[in-house]
Amino acid sequence: MRILIAPDKFKGSLTAVEAAAAIAEGALRVYPDAVATQFPVADGGEGTLEAAVAAGYEERLNAVVGPILAPIGAAWAFRKDAAGRAAAVIETAQASGLAHMEPTPENALRAHSYGCGQLIAAALDAGATEIVLGVGGSAMTDGGSGALRALGLKPLDAAGNVVPLGGGALADVVAVDSSGLDPRLAAVNFRIAVDVRNPLFGNTGAAHVFGPQKGADEDAVEKLDAGLRNWASVLREATGRDVNVPGAGAAGGFPASFLAFTQATLEGGFALVAGLTGLAGQLKEADLVITGEGSMDSQSLTGKAPIALADAARELGIPVIVVAGRILVTPEDLAAHGVVAAAQLLDVAPSTEEAIANAGKYLTWATTQVLEGA
Template sequence: QIFPDAELVQIPVADGGEGTVEALTESMNGKIIHKDVQGPLGKVVDAEYGILPGEVAVIEMASASGLTLIPDNKRNPLITSTYGTGQLIQDAMERGCREIIIGIGGSATNDGGAGMARALGFRFLDSHGKELPEGGGALSYISDIDDSEMDERIQKTKFLVACDVTNPLTGSEGASHIYGAQKGASLSDIQHLDEALGNLAKIVNSKYCRANENIPGAGAAGGLGYGLMEFCGGELKSGIEIVLDLIKFDSYLDGVDLVISGEGRIDGQSVYGKVPVGIAGRAKKKDIPVLVVVGDIGPKVDAVYDHGIDAVMSSVNKAMSLDEAMSRAYELLIDSASRAMRMIKIGMSL
């Protein structure tokens, strides 16, 4: 309407969290795979992941082991497990994938990735040589790890872990203390879980002579970040950078005059791994201005202007509830885009 001769190129993008599988399979002509796996409390759930051209798998751990799979009154990180995530990894390897990208946001678990490893052939034993039950609480009793039946395909597979938090595995900033409460842990549970993860790290360090527990991101997803490093040789990277590299985003920028991105909410914290800031960083290398359309503008939003974003436009055009804003999202986006283009047109005439 405002610039009728403009050429538009749409590129689905995500930051490694919810929506990453959908965005990548759509933008890269991949396919969605459905798989019945063990949910975080042992009940079978219908999980999904994507396979992209080149036999690259994209997994969101929340699909198999996520917090939204458990009612509020049944959340208990002492017993929840990442076993189902391991089953998705195993299924992807069975289908020939030798590169696996795993987004680890939204977990219901605090088991250090032990459940995931168990699905891939590892056994976690107590001092009597008996296999321990699943869940973060049982990690306190690990005395040995048996990897004699480990899936050997792990060693032939590249694991990239989309992770944008910097928490270590244990301690006051670790997985249990920072995220345990939202997963249903009491104060005493949090202390128990923290000590349990510490014991897991002690046994892993003793057996494999590795010490990754203090690497930033080790505490992500209840320690799944740590488990993927230790048991799968995974590499932790910014989720948005993984996605932009995979879709070869920079190649779309040649000849572009304006980049438009979006987010549900933008504030001072958005500089840490959110889609618009990741995109803006790439666009600024080619001196392309960036406009971001959002549902809500939060505190300290000015911080994003130091990271490549030139302007922020709210899609909401009057006071309204969240439910109304979401139900009218399509028309509100059209309206906000029109307002933004009109402002750009005014700027061009000055």
């Protein structure tokens, strides 16, 4: 039997790599003669870098400016193929993630994506002609303005001064000076992995939907939304492009600036990462797929990595088993996506706290339990 073990991260307890190892241990207890291939997956957000490294990309580390100016170290990934084509994978969360900032109203207005631009510059210096941008887990709501500032763009106020970094200052921008923008950007294929359809601004835009989790109170949300609305107008005036499109609201509107000034495309996160890592080839060789994530809930059913993988396996007639920290959808919901059995850590751990603290052990137990019962 060939088992493809392809979980997403168990946020707050296990990385996707650690989860895959724990699931593999449980699977091999039940099927000791199986060939168990561990293949961490992601949907374009946090974990995308880890999936790329697991698939053979080289991890690199650069010092960058964090989301509220404190210096941090941020990882990214690089690979050059046999033909000499170079590609990079960058996660916005690495340089500009919420993990690097206390979520307060003041910080929500100050946070920026400058460090992401520094990672893009490092990728350009390495010779990358394709850059995959995984967005998610971000601290900023600056429409990607900070990243392009790191690459030479100057947003100007009415007096001709460069405005401060952060989404809170975007409402003051009246024009942009793109004369210093890195010319290498024109030759790069930017692929932005998104798993949401939110526009840049408005009631379903970046500020209103995602701002509160970054610390924005009602007043800060309104200021950030007004800034993004103004930023879209300035970008349209400068480039002739409308950036208020579905998906542009991801990662605090990060895609918007790249949609305006580069030939960036927005792509479904799971499909992009699957193609990037070679998951499709691994899937075709499998007799059974085991996937999972920390919380299998209604959002999972909208195309998150485990369910997207289950859908792909179903099309090939391959059964899928799900193991998760908790499962908040019905067996019927899962069956509709080709899942034949499921188990959650909370069924084998005595408490939620114990399940989190010893997630690897309980994930192995849950895998054993579901395979023995399937």
